[in-house]
Amino acid sequence: MKYEVVIGLETHVELSTKSKIFCACGGHSEANEPNDCVCPACCGMPGMLPVTNRHAVELAVQAGIMLNCKINQYATFDKKSYYYPDLPCAYQITQWFHPICTEGYVDVPTKSGTSRIGIKQIHMEEDAGKLVHDDWADVTYVDFNRTSVPLIEIVSKPDFRSAEEVLNYLDKLKSMLRFGGISECEEGAMRCDVNISIRPEGTEELGVRSEIKNMSSLASIERAIKYEVARHTDALERHTETLVQETRRWDDMKNRTFAMRNKETAADYRYFPDPNLMPVVVDDAWLAEIKNSMHATIEEKTAEFTGMGLSAQDIASLVSERKLCDIFDAVVASGRKPTDTAAWILTDCAGILRRGGKVIGELDIAPEALSYIIGMVDEGKINRGVGKKVLSAVIEKGVSPEQYIKEQALDAKVDESLILETVRNVLTENTKAVADYLGGKEKALQSLFGGCMKVLRGKGDPAVIRELLVKEIEKLR
């Protein structure tokens, strides 16, 4: 019999706020050491009260808008109780009764076209801490840096029919949320619970479901789905086991899933509304304000760049990172030509980064600095080669371009008489090249030009040098 796989995803994404969702501690990504970003509230001490971070709500609403959701005008925070050492209060604040967003969808590209994946809801919640197990000391270390970092949980409908759809969906979510400034989606900051079942093709009734908890790598998700499909198929076809609805975990080393022990999964979470947190009401005025403050989407930005005459390839490169678009936009806004700016970013900056073993996404340059360099070149105050040298120094050493040019005297005006003298010297010293040129080998001029540039050490307007070179060499005919 042929089976159809049915998958639903619960995707947890950390929001890009400066502080945690219910207290003023910084987010864990900035922490260097365990328990660097903690306060009495995030280590479960009594007395502090949760107060909701407004920006976290705004980011959750933005995510909802991006995923075509209904933004609910009444949302609540509720408590979910269970014991685990990474949960300092033994409860997690989440949205159980009234989530912030419901009923959306996202279109996911597939080999055969596009699949529309329904979004059941997006709710906000606080993250748990981190546990580090030490085999030698036979202890577990508890780190609360991540405790109370704001998350959204994006709950899809069971609309996936293949691992490919799942992976493309996660890719799309990641690029959308990153580009929208909702989440950095760094390694480990996007985690999935995968609900999976199979059913005979053509039937409607859902099969027995396994939930694979807490997956963060795309490769593991793909392998876990394959493993579960095979396990379910074997169970149905060859009666290798009786399927039960259960929670499982993926073991990357053993390359298989395991049922989690009962105590971890059978808990009654005893949800109830949090008396300390008032409901969130996103009225029309606030919703409009949130919409206005949103970044353009990848699609919108692509359209905008197309209108500026950029090539499709350049556009694709720019929209791969929100940061590149921001730099590009700021440089263009300062008066530089869009096509030039794109070339400086995608050719020159990218080249310099590549040399240092980095990728263009890691570009970290003040738009003013880049704009200044481009301006100096455009105005002929330095030539393009020197511009590139300045750019390297700015990117690699973090210097100010203005100061660097001054210190290195790169913009020193080269006297035309010095150029003329250099040209004459070069012509005298390279009799063979001169003869070649005069004999009709036009290419010989290039090596003479290079010789002049070398002597002048990059200074001087190349156009002027070339002009004088041609004039002088013609005199020798």
Next chain:
Amino acid sequence: MDYFVTEIDRAGTVAVDDTILVKGYETKAGSHILDGFVPLFSSDAVERLLKAGCTLRGKTHTGEFGLDLVGETSYHGVCKKADGTLSSAAAEAVAAGEVKQALCVDVNGAPRRGAALSGVDFLKPTYGTVSRYGIIPTACSGEQVGVCASDAEGVKEILSVIAGHDGKDGTSLPAEKYEYSADKDIAGMKIALVKELYDASEDAVKAAMDAYSAKLRKAGAAVEEISLPDVKAYATAWQIMLSAETCNNISRYDGVKFGYRTPTYKDIDELYVNSRTEGMGFTAKMNVLYGSDVLSKNRYMSCYDKSLRIRRLASEKMKEVFAGFDAVLCPAMSGASVAEYDLAETFEKTAKELLFTTVPNLTGIPAMVTCGVQLWAAAFGESTLLSIAGAMERSAN
């Protein structure tokens, strides 16, 4: 009798109970499980007291997480009056003149019962007027810091200091400051006497109620009987919420982060179970069990959700009452004294006494105990309570 579990300054004039955090002083909320817990910050109420120049005398005994009649389940022991009956340490300290005022957290009426038993005043203000930042939480939806003093003027003095908006408490109401008065004219006031609560009290209490009513009438106020037919249901609803919220709030005490840890464990389960088994008393555990039950999937709708709806009915009912009356008069508890008893009975005994004290916790309205009786007013009606209490106290002198 030693009123204080922690001494702060012998010259101090204000006491705070052991559920209110004072930076640097061990705070246990009467529980063994908080052994060695020294808070890193003070409650907002304490900060305001210190800023106003008040000095703290010490921290008074409180029952474990404030879940008993008057503090008898404190890990530090029972507080007895001279005649051997029970009262609260804070009320006794005020009655004995050890301190001028005491701050107490009112979650189930315990400080009101203490005031009634010791013959002093206690006012639980409108929910949200005093910040709950820095108090050890039990039932957040109805607990509030109140003031115990020997008279209405003494209550007013401290209440004016501690009330006001605090951004660190998300349920704190927006008013920055509250002006209270204890000398509004009470002649012409209409006061409602709750029939069901009067009927449920013992004869000694009825006599005190009768005497108070007579004095009120003499002062020109009208006292009329009203009925709150569902008042017992309100009490049950609050017991359900109180246990559920407490269960959730005290689940954090597990021997991992601070406080008491059992000496005997070999894995995390034993660490949790032994620490909590050894660290908490029966009444706290009973609240956890009952609270856990009413929040469970099978019981949530019939118990917890039902109680949240009854809270709205109670709130609407009280609005209706206060549309016609300035204040409500009722007993603070069923009897005029509490004898020592087997602490296995605490949960039931306290649940029964909630009948008299629930409405202010459940609906947020202010309540005051004075001369052994209890008064309620509409939200923000503290001045009415203080003025009635003040007038009666002055007429007694």
Next chain:
Amino acid sequence: MTVENLKALESLNEFRLTDAEEQKAMDVFAFMENEAAELQSIDTENTDVMVHCMPMTNVFREDVREQAFTRDELLQGAPEHSEDSWIVPRLVK
């Protein structure tokens, strides 16, 4: 309430009662179940839940970072800790 359910509740809440306490707890449950049963006669069909007795909406703090406490202070009262973390018995064997 059955003894079995009571034991499940104890386990869910990470403590144990003694046999005598369990007996007492059964009485308390019987008492409270009676009280709760009386609630059912109250008509709440057209009444919404009321979580907050003094209702407000949209109470927020701004997204500002503040580090008011040090790790050492927070770890000070821990029953067991290393220089940077709380310690519990190893969870994954």
